[in-house]
Amino acid sequence: MKQNGSDNKLISGRLETAGVIPTAQRIAIYRYLLCEANHPTAEEIKTWADKNFPKLSLATVYNTLNVLIEANLLKEVKVPHEAKILYDSNISYHHHFLDEDSGELVDIPSELVEVTSTLAKEFQVHDIQVLMRGKRQKTRTQH
Amino acid sequence: MKQNGSDNKLISGRLETAGVIPTAQRIAIYRYLLCEANHPTAEEIKTWADKNFPKLSLATVYNTLNVLIEANLLKEVKVPHEAKILYDSNISYHHHFLDEDSGELVDIPSELVEVTSTLAKEFQVHDIQVLMRGKRQKTRTQH
DNA sequence: TTTTAATAATAGAATAATTCTAAAATTAGA
């Protein structure tokens, strides 16, 4: 799903709907987040931009990420023993699996994880996030 | 449960069992983590040390935390939108509730949260951590 | 005990991710 310009309108519309002025930089970064990247760091976004959107500054990467978060189009994910923030453009309710070998973070649909809690009613839970850590078995080749 | 010296032996023994040489600084920090603090940051530990263990340096705080983590006596917790690492001296399997008002992180016993996942068998899960976010209702005063 | 070797603690410098600042560029509306 490489950038082809055809979904510019769609991306732009989503930004506007969320109250974000759709500048060229924001559209580019948001499309990268939605269509090409998988939980990238700010650094990865900058590296991508250096190839695909010259002159886009690191400050703009951070500004845009924070604008998207503020507009509820993006979420931060912090992972233990990983210094950099990961960004998640999937804003629907879901969970994560962290591959201990590759460091890759994989989205897990909420349907695959059932969480039942019996906390004291004092605790009003608004959000639950489940982070599973482990290894991903290499899928065996068919003969 | 203020420090009284009586559990020095116990703390010291736990460190030794874990293969950590029990120096005065390590015992002090580990006791603070176990008995007084609740998911402190390195900064909070340093502030406590400035009052209770003069001359203990910030470098030693970080060194000790990393030694404890390496020895499996301590775990890191990273929370979204919180820059600093929180440290958790409860190493048994449990979950967390983050109070959105106070920022306080509360341990939730694993018995109170049931997690049932049906991931593809490709995913070998070694650890699950559940972070619940929400507000804590003020408990109503009895008349 | 002394001696020696290994380990830990320390102050301060270095690193690195993110945020801030102030100026220039762009945009949107009048």
Next chain:
DNA sequence: TCTAATTTTAGAATTATTCTATTATTAAAA
């Protein structure tokens, strides 16, 4: 076009954490 508001930018500042080199402490050996 003019004006005001917003965004982008480069580079400086901030801040949590780690590193470095030295000194202090500990543990074991003689």
